[in-house]
Amino acid sequence: MQNVMGIINLNESEELLREVTKHRPLAAVPFAGRYRVIDFILSSMVNSGIQNVGILVLSKYRALMDHLRSGKEWDLARKRDGLFILPPAETQPCGSGDIENFYRNLDYIKSSRQQYVLIAGSNTICNLNFKKAFQFHQAKQADITVLYKEQEIQQDDFKHCAIVDCDADGRIVDMAVNPSRQESRKVSMKMYLMAKTTLIDLITDCAARGGTDFLMDGIVKNVGKLAIYGYPYKGFMGRIHSVASYYHQNMELLKPDRWQELFFKSGPIYTKVKDEAPVKYKENAHIANAMIANGCVIEGTVENSILFRGVKVELGAYIKDSIIMQKCTIGANAKLENVICDKDVSISAEKWLKGEVNYPLVIEKGTVI
Amino acid sequence: MPRKECVAMLLAGGQGSRLGILTKKLAKPAVLFGGKYRIIDFALSNCNNSGINTVGVLTQYKPLALNSYIGIGAAWDLDRKNGGVYVLPPYVREQGGEWYKGTADAICQNMNFIDSLNPEYVLVLSGDHIYKMDYSEMIKFHVENKADATIAVIAVPWEEASRFGIMNTASDRRITEFVEKPRHPQSNLASMGIYIFNWQMLRQYLVADEQNQKSSHDFGKDVIPQMLEDGQKMYAFPFSGYWKDVGTVDSYWEANMDLLAEQPELDIHDPAWRIYSVNPTRPPHYLGPDSHTANSIISEGCLIYGEVEHSVIFPDVYIGPGARVKDSIIMSHVRIEANATVDRAIIDQQTVVGEDAIVAGLPEADGRKIIVIGENVTISSSAVVDKDVASDQQLAAGSGQEER
Numbered sequence: 135m136q137n138v139m140g141i142i143n144l145n146e147s148e149e150l151l152r153e154v155t156k157h158r159p160l161a162a163v164p165f166a167g168r169y170r171v172i173d174f175i176l177s178s179m180v181n182s183g184i185q186n187v188g189i190l191v192l193s194k195y196r197a198l199m200d201h202l203r204s205g206k207e208w209d210l211a212r213k214r215d216g217l218f219i220l221p222p223a224e225t226q227p228c229g230s231g232d233i234e235n236f237y238r239n240l241d242y243i244k245s246s247r248q249q250y251v252l253i254a255g256s257n258t259i260c261n262l263n264f265k266k267a268f269q270f271h272q273a274k275q276a277d278i279t280v281l282y283k284e285q286e287i288q289q290d291d292f293k294h295c296a297i298v299d300c301d302a303d304g305r306i307v308d309m310a311v312n313p314s315r316q317e318s319r320k321v322s323m324k325m326y327l328m329a330k331t332t333l334i335d336l337i338t339d340c341a342a343r344g345g346t347d348f349l350m351d352g353i354v355k356n357v358g359k360l361a362i363y364g365y366p367y368k369g370f371m372g373r374i375h376s377v378a379s380y381y382h383q384n385m386e387l388l389k390p391d392r393w394q395e396l397f398f399k400s401g402p403i404y405t406k407v408k409d410e411a412p413v414k415y416k417e418n419a420h421i422a423n424a425m426i427a428n429g430c431v432i433e434g435t436v437e438n439s440i441l442f443r444g445v446k447v448e449l450g451a452y453i454k455d456s457i458i459m460q461k462c463t464i465g466a467n468a469k470l471e472n473v474i475c476d477k478d479v480s481i482s483a484e485k486w487l488k489g490e491v492n493y494p495l496v497i498e499k500g501t502v503i
Numbered sequence: 504m505p506r507k508e509c510v511a512m513l514l515a516g517g518q519g520s521r522l523g524i525l526t527k528k529l530a531k532p533a534v535l536f537g538g539k540y541r542i543i544d545f546a547l548s549n550c551n552n553s554g555i556n557t558v559g560v561l562t563q564y565k566p567l568a569l570n571s572y573i574g575i576g577a578a579w580d581l582d583r584k585n586g587g588v589y590v591l592p593p594y595v596r597e598q599g600g601e602w603y604k605g606t607a608d609a610i611c612q613n614m615n616f617i618d619s620l621n622p623e624y625v626l627v628l629s630g631d632h633i634y635k636m637d638y639s640e641m642i643k644f645h646v647e648n649k650a651d652a653t654i655a656v657i658a659v660p661w662e663e664a665s666r667f668g669i670m671n672t673a674s675d676r677r678i679t680e681f682v683e684k685p686r687h688p689q690s691n692l693a694s695m696g697i698y699i700f701n702w703q704m705l706r707q708y709l710v711a712d713e714q715n716q717k718s719s720h721d722f723g724k725d726v727i728p729q730m731l732e733d734g735q736k737m738y739a740f741p742f743s744g745y746w747k748d749v750g751t752v753d754s755y756w757e758a759n760m761d762l763l764a765e766q767p768e769l770d771i772h773d774p775a776w777r778i779y780s781v782n783p784t785r786p787p788h789y790l791g792p793d794s795h796t797a798n799s800i801i802s803e804g805c806l807i808y809g810e811v812e813h814s815v816i817f818p819d820v821y822i823g824p825g826a827r828v829k830d831s832i833i834m835s836h837v838r839i840e841a842n843a844t845v846d847r848a849i850i851d852q853q854t855v856v857g858e859d860a861i862v863a864g865l866p867e868a869d870g871r872k873i874i875v876i877g878e879n880v881t882i883s884s885s886a887v888v889d890k891d892v893a894s895d896q897q898l899a900a901g902s903g904q905e906e907r
Contacts, residue, residue, distance in 0.1 A: 167787035168803075206577075278690075390806060393789055402784035409779050411771035412538035412802040413788070414763075421796055427787035428539070428803055431772060441787075444774075 135183030135265060139215075139330070142175055142189045142256055143348065144198075145232035147294070150376035152474060153498045156199035160374065161189075161256035164459050164477065166387055166396075167440050168429040170201050170403045171374060172256040174396075179252065180208050181401030182264040187244055188214035190235050194220060201406050204232065208404045218242060231346025236337045241333065242393040251333050253348075255324040259383055263400045264327070265366045270304075271327045277360040278332065280306060281325040283371045295351060296322035300364040309357050311349070320364060321372060350491075357425035368393050377380060381474060381494045384440050384457050388423055410443050410461065432488060434464065448483070455491070473497065507586060509642055509699075511603055512556050512610055513546055515630035516563030516603055521751045523791070524877040525716050525851065529568035529688060534628035535834050535852070537762055537771060537778075538800040538815045541572060541879035543630045544751060544780045547579040547588075550852065552639035552776050555626065557586035557818040559560060559616055561609045563593060563602060567671050578781045591616060605720030611709040622702050629696040629727065634746040635776050636697070641740045645699045646845060651735040652705075654678065654727070657742050667693035670739045678737040681727055692739055704735070745769040756849060756873050759815045759832050759897070763798050783818045783835075793824065809839070823858070830873075847873045859883035860900075865889055 148155040161172035172189075178327055179187055187210060191198060204210075205217030221236040236243075243251070248272075252264060271279040282298050299308040299318040309322070328336075336352045345351030356362065366426055370392060372383040386392050397403055410429025415421070420435040429444035434451030442460040447453065450467040457474045464470065465483035470491035476499040481487065489495030497503070504663040519531025519536055526534060532543035543560075550558050551729065558581060562569055575581075575684060576588030591613050593602050600775030603609035610617075610627065617625060636655070644654040656670050664685070670692045682688070693815045708726050712718050719724045731737060745768035749755040762765060770779055784805030795810040805821040809826030816822075823841035832849045839845060840858040847864030856862055860882050864873040876882070886900040 226760065312862050388789070390789060390791075393786065393806075397786040403786070405786055407782045409777050409782065411778070412800040414772065415796040415801065415811075417797055420795055421790045421794060423790070423792040425787045425789050426801075429772065 135268060136185060137248050137329075138182075138184050138250040138252050138268060139243075139246050140184045140187040140430075141234075141243070141251060141253045142172065142179075142181040142187065143232055143253060143254055144189065144191050144195075145235065145348070146255055146257055146335060147375060149372075150304070151380065153193075153496045154377065154380065154474070156277055157194060157499060159192065159194055159256075161191075161196040161202055162195075163374070163380070164382060165259070165280060165374070165380075166409075166441060167425050167442050169403060170198075171259070172198070172201075173403055173405045174259050175254050175256055176208050176210075177401065177403045178260065178264070179254075180210065180404070181261075183253065184264070185212060186218075186248055188218040188220050188239065188242055188246075190220045190232065190239065192235070195219075195221070203406070207406055215247070232348045233337060233340045233346050233351060236333075236339045236348065240334065240337060243330065246330070251328060251330050253326045253333070255330075257324050257374045258325070259374060259375060259396070260323075260370060260371055261396050261403060262367060263398050267325075267327060267367070270365045271363070272362045274304065275361065277328060278356070278362045279327040280309070280353070280364050281323040281327075281367050282364050283322040283367045284320050284373075286319065293320050293374070294375065295343055296324075296354070298322050298364050304363045304365070306362045306364050308358055309354050309362075311354075320366075323367060324349075327365075329380075358467040369399070376475070377494060377496060378492060381457065382495070385438070385455075387425060387440070393425070408443055416449075427497050434466075442477075456494075477498075477503055479503070506594040506624045507557050507620045509555060509624040509626055510617060510620050510702075511550050511558045511628055511638070512613070512617070513543070513550075513558055513560045513628045513630050514606055514609060515543055515560050515569060516566075516609065517631060518564040519631060519750065520753060522749075523752060524875045524893055525752070525849070526565075526749055528565060528649055528878065530562065530566060531749075533569040533572055534749075535817060536749070536755075537635065537759060538802045538817055541776060542633065543569070543573075543635050544579075544778055545635070546630055546780045547573075547576075547581070547635075548630075548776075548780075548874050549636050549638060551581065551779060552577045553636075554603060555638055555713075555823050556581060556583050557589075557622075559591050559613060559628070561591050561603065561613065563609075566590075566592060569609050572781060574781075579779045582791045586620075589616065605718075605725075605813045607709060607718075607726045610705075610721035611713050611720070612756070614709065617702060617706075625700050625702045625705055627696075627698040627700070627803045631750070632695065632746060633769065634695075634742075635744065636742060636746075638697075641697070641699060644738070644740045648676075648738045649736065650699075650738045651673045651701055652727070652730060652737045653699040653740050654737065654738045655695045655742050656692040657662075657746050658691050659693045661688070664688035664691045664693065669693060673738045674733040674740070676739050677741050678731065681731055683722075683723060692741070694723065695742060696723070696748075698727075704730075712852075720820065721835060725778075749867045752849070752875060753872060754835055756832065760813070760830070762800060762815065763813055791824070794822075809841075817852075847875060849873060850876045851878040851880075854882070855880070856882045857886060859885045860888070861886075 151212045210217040220239040230351045413430045416433040419432045424436045426441045427443040432447045433449040434447040437454045439456045444461040446463045448466040451464045452469045453469045459477045468481045469486045472494045474496045480502045515532040581588040604815040745756045788805035791808035798813045801816040802818040807822045808824040809822045812829045815832045819820045825842040828845045834852045839856045843856045843860045876892045882898045
């Protein structure tokens, strides 16, 4: 895999994430107690042996840069290769599509040593090794290999995904976003393997003929023209595109099998280290079915919830079916149910807050209630 | 290399033989502590938090775990362009080499290292104490007093004073006398084994001490008494706060348990004085629906279904349904299977306690409160263990236990 470079394309729809993406790109949304969404694809690439990763950022990327810094935590602070942040050209008008973004950064792609490229989004939650997919790509002599996962697509989490249809050999015969008739259950994972020269041709071709969207103009329009194959991925995959799917994907990790598969199966998931102390449970702490990150101090009750690093839960507080992000304080006897607290939220004593399972209450970063 | 004002020399070569099974495979400073740390993290973090960025770490006894843990010092932000961390083992010269014969000899053998940095002051630290201390305050005190040497002291209870090296001081904190383990102590200010010396003066004393055949080459026993005798200006820097020498299994266990107090004297959660360590890449821990945890600290990567009370749990520990852990220290990668009981025990890394097994320290009448189970021990289902077990043993039910 040393001959493969990675590109993480952050051109992703964020509007359904409401307040959570107000100050940050989807890639930098805190997830699973101590991670950010991007950690999963980035760690998967690194654990597969990819040593050169470029990240095509769009906007609001301060939080992301703060998270990634030199790339050291992902072992990407290298003398050659390593981590590259690829910002948009300053003149780029809003909504002009991701082709423009690729095109402006073609120099980086051209000057990289690797002959192959793996392009992925950031919001697919999985822990996978790309080695087999790469072998498949070479064995099929494919122009492009699209990774897909076969599963129930009626589920809200997979709305607006591209659906692929393959022939017996695995060659993709149709690919469409929200097709009127769904005959296939193969959901594209937004991960594409191809030779670097193919990518450069695709981008320059799109740019020359007015194509703006990488998926639509680069991939979908070339189905039938290029040898595009589908590689079936069998492991766990989650997708975050809305508050509901964010909530659901977090809660899925309270299933120990999921926890085990996502965090241990094909390698560790790396993230920015905070040097927090282990969690302290005091005399009256009561915890049931919860995932709790270091740095928390807990005196109250926590059920079916996820607590990020450095959360304080005071005496008598009750947290149920909720996600509490970094450094929140939940005051004495406060009661929270179906709530997503963004970072640095402070809930004072005795307050009661409640959302619904299908519409959790989101409390914006830094709010004091 | 630009000149340094102060260089820290961290003595980390000690075996810590009184920790027994815990230091069978590694040096005392590398022993795990407090749910995620190693003992040396406290001194190294103090250095970083005090603005000292050049630290020589003197290693000798079983250094593999320690060396690989320290690496280039990045965990403590000590991977620097100028300075950083230097691991200094004993080495061979043209006329052969010697082990470090004592604390002063260890510094003496690395005189060329300190000379190359040419510091004004040398801060001598011990790698086996648990405490948080701002060394920059001590350096300031040293400079203000125009001292030749400064020794950090802590007030200990009078009844325990005869277990320590005691400083008798004048009203201006100048040291008048140093008595090692006095029978009738005149002061309760104990030396913490933390010294600041003016390098050029210390250098002369080290050279002289090296020539002295009768010397045991120890700071407390030889160098400091000699300097006092010669009338050098030596001051006692008063430290107040938590400080513990975790020299024995009991004091090691107590220091861990101290972290579990309602308001611990040593606050590891204080963001203003972080204790840094090499962080394992592990997800947050998971507590099952029927788990129970109280008065405990638990680290990342654990899966806990049973009960944990008044205990310290390191990363990647599994505690099965119905299992009970009380008043214990469970180190990384230990598995405590369903319905097993662990009470008043220290369980070292990779050990497996089988289903329904009981591992419990005897009541205090035995002289010691707790038992130690070494690394990589397998205790079979339903076995009962009430004595120490050395590393790498397989214990079947009813096979009896190894003697201490």
